[in-house]
Every structure is written in structure tokens, then in C-alpha cells.
Amino acid sequence: MIATLLIQHEKLEQLPSGGTLSPYGVHQKHGQITSQALQLLSSQRRQFSNTYISVKLDETSGVAVMKLKRPPVNSLNMELLTEFAINLEKLEIDRGCRGVILTSAVPRIFSAGLDITEMCGKNADHYGEFWRAVQEMWLKLYGSSMVTIAAINGSSPAGGCLMALSCDYRIIANNKKYTIGLNETQLGIVAPFWFKDIITEVIGHRAAERSLQLGMLYSPTDALKIGLVDEVVAEDKVQSTASAVMAQWLTLPDHARQITKSMMRKPSLDRLVTHREADITNFVSYITRDSIQKSLQMYMEMLKKKGR
Numbered sequence: 135m136i137a138t139l140l141i142q143h144e145k146l147e148q149l150p151s152g153g154t155l156s157p158y159g160v161h162q163k164h165g166q167i168t169s170q171a172l173q174l175l176s177s178q179r180r181q182f183s184n185t186y187i188s189v190k191l192d193e194t195s196g197v198a199v200m201k202l203k204r205p206p207v208n209s210l211n212m213e214l215l216t217e218f219a220i221n222l223e224k225l226e227i228d229r230g231c232r233g234v235i236l237t238s239a240v241p242r243i244f245s246a247g248l249d250i251t252e253m254c255g256k257n258a259d260h261y262g263e264f265w266r267a268v269q270e271m272w273l274k275l276y277g278s279s280m281v282t283i284a285a286i287n288g289s290s291p292a293g294g295c296l297m298a299l300s301c302d303y304r305i306i307a308n309n310k311k312y313t314i315g316l317n318e319t320q321l322g323i324v325a326p327f328w329f330k331d332i333i334t335e336v337i338g339h340r341a342a343e344r345s346l347q348l349g350m351l352y353s354p355t356d357a358l359k360i361g362l363v364d365e366v367v368a369e370d371k372v373q374s375t376a377s378a379v380m381a382q383w384l385t386l387p388d389h390a391r392q393i394t395k396s397m398m399r400k401p402s403l404d405r406l407v408t409h410r411e412a413d414i415t416n417f418v419s420y421i422t423r424d425s426i427q428k429s430l431q432m433y434m435e436m437l438k439k440k441g442r
């Protein structure tokens with residue numbers, strides 16, 4: 135028992151931020167074994183935090199709450215994406231964790247999507263690396279065998295919406311100011327094929343086509359109407375509803391649910407895995423076009439003006 139706890143704890147040791155997904159040994163900390171064991175036995179919660187992500191795992195329920203914490207808008211830069219993939223992988227291999235609630239620590243914002251500054255004025259190598267990190271985040275989240283619930287406590291455009299769409303269930307706060315959707319065309323860019331695939335899977339072909347062409351951002355109630363989210367609840371009920379839904383999902387045997395999830399999601403995952411390098415090459419050649427760089431710069435200027 136103690137040995138198992140130790141291994142789990144060491145799996146969950148905080149990694150330096152910005153690292154890569156590397157195996158972390160279970161034999162590193164012999165000297166601390168006794169105190170760690172005692173600490174673990176007296177506590178049902180484990181927490182770890184990186185620069186832009188915090189995780190709290192409740193060992194009794196087997197549910198982790200993962201929070202994005204990159205003010206002002208949780209835009210997804212390379213470091214956040216990498217931390218996200220590492221933390222999710224850590225939970226994935228932790229036998230004590232069966233479900234993850236994804237939410238934001240930043241008031242009024244779930245995530246503003248990809249950090250546009252990562253896609254502007256940099257070189258091709260940077261864009262390639264950045265896109266690989268975006269793919270990795272998505273492969274880990276969409277491909278997770280755990281139950282994943284998005285507790286959307288703020289606006290969630292573009293890549294933020296993709297994150298939510300990749301979860302098993304979406305609960306959004308009932309606030310007209312919050313919007314959610316894949317608005318890429320409004321930036322003058324095209325949503326990649328796997329963004330398109332996932333929104334089509336969730337809301338159906340007709341709604342996805344309209345939504346993507348117009349780059350639509352929906353209020354919570356409109357998002358519910360088209361099936362982009364599963365539930366709209368009062369702002370102060372988002373987390374408790376997410377916990378209640380999670381508890382329901384966790385009543386099912388993991389094995390049956392996981393194989394079913396994998397059956398449903400495998401074709402889309404395989405499509406990206408098979409075309410991963412081509413997708414990176416495509417992204418780099420697309421994003422380095424002068425016209426695209428100009429569109430993104432203009433969009434950033436518009437955002438900055440609006441903020442003043």
C-alpha cells in the first residue's frame with residue numbers, strides 16, 4: 135500500500151515548467167520515503183502547480199480539477215500547452231485518477247484560444263514547434279481515457295472552444311457576456327481539419343458548416359441550442375454541477391466506458407496521427423504567408439485598441 139502510494143506520489147512530483155514529456159523515475163527520492171508516506175496517508179488531496187496550470191487531485195473521488203492560470207486571458211502559448219500535456223499525462227498514468235474537470239482560474243475567461251503572438255513575426259521552426267505542441271495538447275485531451283468535463287467559466291473562443299469540445303461533457307456559466315465558438319474565419323484564417331472534424335462530430339454537419347464559415351461565437355443559451363455545450367448553469371453552480379456530472383459518469387465501470395470512448399474517437403485521432411507531419415508542414419506554409427501574417431497583425435491591433 136505504502137509502496138503504491140509512493141510510486142503514485144513520485145509520478146505526481148512537480149516537473150519544472152516548460153519541460154518535455156519524459157519518464158520520471160520512481161526511485162529518485164529514497165531519503166524522503168517515510169515522510170512522504172506519512173504525508174500521503176494523512177491527506178486525501180494532492181496538489182501540484184506549474185507556471186500556468188494547477189492541479190488538485192481528490193484521491194477519495196479520483197477526480198482532478200485542472201485549472202488554466204495564465205492571465206489576462208489564458209491564451210495558449212507553447213509553455214502552457216506543454217505543461218498541459220505533461221500534467222494530463224501524469225494524471226493519465228495515475229491509477230488514483232479517473233476523471234478530470236478542466237476549468238479556468240482567470241475570472242470571466244475560460245481560454246482565449248491559441249496565443250496569437252506565437253503565430254506572428256516568428257520563424258518557420260518556431261511555428262512548426264508551436265503547432266506540434268498544439269497537436270500534442272489535443273491528442274492527449276481528446277484521446278484521454280479518463281472522464282473529461284469542461285467547466286466553462288468564461289469566454290472560450292477558437293482554441294479555447296477546441297479544448298472544451300475535446301472533453302466528454304461541457305457545462306457553461308449562464309452569462310450573456312461569455313461567448314464560445316470556432317471564430318477562426320473572423321481572424322482571416324482557416325480552422326485546421328481536425329478542429330473542423332471535432333465540431334462536426336459534436337454539433338453535426340449543417341450547424342458546423344454554418345458555424346465555421348461565419349466564425350460564429352455563441353452565447354451560452356445559443357450554444358446549448360445547437361449542442362455545442364451540454365448544460366448552461368448559474369455562474370456559481372458551474373463547479374458543483376461539473377462534480378455532480380463527473381460522479382454520475384464515474385458510476386460506470388471504467389473498462390466498458392473507456393473502450394466505448396476509444397471506439398468513438400479513434401478515427402479522428404488516427405487521422406491526425408497519420409497526417410501529423412503533413413499538418414505541421416501545412417500550418418507552417420500557411421501561417422508564413424504575408425496575407426495571413428497581415429490578417430493576424432491587424433486582428434491583434436484590433437484587440438489592443440478595444441482593450442484601451
Ligand SMILES: CCCCC/C=C\C/C=C\C=C\CC(=O)SCCNC(=O)CCNC(=O)[C@H](O)C(C)(C)COP(=O)(O)OP(=O)(O)OC[C@H]1O[C@@H](n2cnc3c(N)ncnc32)[C@H](O)[C@@H]1OP(=O)(O)O
Binds near residue numbers: 246247323
Ligand atoms: C488551407 C490550410 C489551412 C491550414 C490552417 C492551419 C492552421 C490555422 C491556424 C490557427 C488556428 C488558430 C486557433 C486560435 O485559437 S486563434 C486565437 C483566436 N482567439 C480569439 O479570437 C480571441 C481573441 N480575444 C478575445 O476575443 C478577447 O480577448 C476575450 C473575449 C478572450 C477577452 O476579452 P477581454 O475584454 O476580457 O480582454 P482583452 O482586453 O480583449 O484582452 C486582454 C489582453 O489579452 C490579449 N489577447 C486576447 N486574446 C489573445 C490571444 N488569443 N492571443 C494573444 N493575446 C491575446 C489582448 O490583446 C489584450 O492584450 P493587451 O492589450 O492587454 O496587451
